[in-house]
Amino acid sequence: MRLCLLSIIAIFSFAATAVEAAGFQTFSVPSDPGGPALEAAMWSPCATAAKDIKLGSSVIPGVRDCSIAGQNLPLIVVSHGFGGSYLGHRDTAETLADAGFIVVAINHPDDAYTNEARFRDYWALISRPSDVRRLIDFLLGPASGPARIDPNRIGFFGFSRGGYTGLVLGGGQPNFRAWFSPCTGSNAERCTHGSLDVWSIHSLVHDTRVKAIVIADPLSKMFPTSDSLRLISVPVQLWGAQFGGDGVFPEDVATIARNLPGKSEFHIVPRAAHFAFIRPCPDELKKSRPNICVDDASxxxxxxxxxxxxxVLAFFRQQLGVGERP
Known part of the structure; x- marks a missing residue:
């Protein structure tokens, strides 16, 4: 495990690595026996100059429904945190798409901002990995164009619960019993879906098609030992905020860093709290959601x-490549 202490005052310039702008489109993955419909957003390489796209209350740069530039491109799936949305990491998605990746983010039905029951519903910890598998199935099957996605070059990016999702997809075996027990006090809500037998690792989905994983401040409490991570064999880039927050504790992230096998790297972000990994907020959102959008003055x-x-781009380039197939 390699530990990198970042200097936040160091600003890496955006070198011109591609002349393309990010194409943008939204779509739905139909419901099936595996779960409800998934709302998704896709960023992709596009040879047309970006314009402003109005999306609800947000304005994003891109080209609506632009023809994808290239074939056999690597795919990155993005998984948001608790109560988030597919736009929460769009700056990262745009960077990757500008460099030649197809990037698809979803709203997890059990865990997105649109789910009013999310504060009581922990079933998302089971359904999230399945959501990602269903999305990949759809992208490689019914939604596949003329060989746009290379099925051998699929990566994953996840924040908070999305980071937990990435660990499970990669082979992680969470210890739900340790996290949920006892079913009293503050843990009582977590046990509303029945006995702890429901929260079984046998219900979880792993996906060997995912070849590289980036996770930021993952929900970590249920991965307390090296045994819970021993089956992860793909490269992992792990990020942790110095101060943590929202139920994510720096010491738990550090435990994952120590226990990850194989080719992994760990970056600690000084002076950062948990929500620093969400894209920078516009001024109006800073006023309405200061707990998520406003950082320490330093x-x-x-x-x-x-x-x-x-x-993140450099990691995925190293692990998955861009351009010609490896």
């Missing part, structure tokens, strides 16, 4: 994301 989220996005 931390520059915009500068950090310039660095962060380039490091």
């Amino acid at each position: 931390f520059d989220r915009v500068a950090f994301h310039r660095d962060f996005n380039q490091r």
Whole structure:
């Protein structure tokens, strides 16, 4: 395990690695016996100059429904945190798409901001990995164009519960019994779906098609030992905020860093709290959601994301490649 202490004041410039802008489109994965419909957003290489796209209350740069530039491209699936959405990491998605990746983010039905029951529903910890598998099945099957996605070059990016999702997809075996027991006090809500036998690792989905994983401040408490991570064989880039937050504790992330097998790297972000990994917020959102959008005065989220996005890009380039098939 390699530990890298980042200097937040160091700003990595955006070198011109591609002349393409990010194409953008939204779509749905139909419901099936495996789960409900999934709402998704896709960023892709596009040879047309970006314009402003109005999406609800957000304005994002891109080209609506642009023809994908290239074939046999690597795919990155993005998984948001608790109560998040597929737009929470769009700056990272845009960076990857500009560099030649297809990037698809989903709203997890059991865990997105649109789910009013999310504060009581922990079933998402079971359904999230299945959501990702169903998305990949759809992208390689009914939604597949003329060989746009290389099925041998699929990566994953996840934040918070999305980071937990990536660990499970890669082969992680969470210890739910340790996390949920006892079913009293503050843990009582977590046990509303019946006995702990429901929360079984046998219900979880792993996906060997995922070849490289980036996880930021993952929900970590249920991976307390090296045995819970021993089956992860793909390269992992792990990020942790110095101060943690929202149920993610720095010491638990550090435990994962120590116990990850294989080719993994660990980056600690000084002076950062948990939500620093979400894209920088516009001013109006800073006013309405200061708990998510406002950082300590000593931390520059915009500068950090310039660095962060380039490091994520470099990792996926190294592990999956861009351009010709390896």
